[in-house]
Amino acid sequence: MITIHGYSPSGNCHKLRMLLGHLGRVEGRDYRWIETDSAHGATRTPEYLAKNPNGRVPMIETGDGRILVESNAILYWLAEGTAYFAGDTWQRAQTLSWMFFEQYSHEPYVAVARFICGWTPLDSPRRADLPRLRERGHQALAVMEKHLSAHDWFGATGYGIADIALYAYTHCAEEGGIALAAYPALRAWLGRIESQPGFVPMPPIAAENAERIARSL
């Protein structure tokens, strides 16, 4: 059985729950989830760093003790051979292109703005970064909106791991103060994802984080 070390409010971790849900794999039967609170140092213990020197979630362990890190590489591994990573080499390269876009041009702004709003103190000096993060986040969403004005999915052959990777933090971008109102094609795409067979929603965030977010917007 696969073990996932993950933090439930993390979009990067939620990507794995989403794909596993679509693949019909059930928590407890097909995989085990070890809740790992990366916001409170659980990925910085000597035990964790021995497995992942980069100190991040998600991380998976196979039944025979092999380890894989980086959410989008884990998506690739889980999806290979399924419809969620299909097509010829060119089409698969386009899917990977969107996944690299997600990690480089989207997550560092959209996810980090949300993290600062919900997971740092209201007087954190990091909050001075929010205007810049929100501006860059909107730039990423505008690139997505442009693509979605002409395509249903980021996967070249249909819904797949590029869509899952980009959904993870886009659907909760407003928790970082990044409004989605100006992106109609993007909002329609979020809805199409949420009606896919086996879709698993992100668990509700804790009251403490929701309260901070409410006071950050």
Next chain:
Amino acid sequence: MITIHGYSPSGNCHKLRMLLGHLGRVEGRDYRWIETDSAHGATRTPEYLAKNPNGRVPMIETGDGRILVESNAILYWLAEGTAYFAGDTWQRAQTLSWMFFEQYSHEPYVAVARFICGWTPLDSPRRADLPRLRERGHQALAVMEKHLSAHDWFGATGYGIADIALYAYTHCAEEGGIALAAYPALRAWLGRIESQPGFVPMPPIAAENAERIARSL
């Protein structure tokens, strides 16, 4: 013939020249390089943004006008079916894992510190970021050093696109004020790469940039 839109001092762009060199492909015969000065707005023109709304280099165009962006996705496309992206699904996932590490935990610090030193004015307010960028850059290099203390390569089956991706900005990290002296295994790995068949060195940077770097260290 493939057309590459690239900026020669960019490590992300240089990755493509490196892989094409290893594959025995020759500029002018097998591919065309259009020098695109992303540091001076060449990726922000309406013509460029019509092809790549994210406004970055590198970008490739195939002979029939199809476009692919994101350096590591282009590496994947060029390397598929060669020894530079080999192995079973697990091994290929490990290769991709290092490539996502490169774009998320390495490039935003190691490459950006170098860019600020060489490509922004000596009184740029961005220079206030340098201490934090260098600290995070060293964290990434320490993760690499740990891996290289037990492995020759980042590719699970040997030298390949994960090594090329990580070489691109590591070899010039000192231009951003990130010293490599403390990383002996990493320096040995750089040397192994530079002795690979078909290795192409990064072209020398312009005198103006070298001068700024010299005054930044």
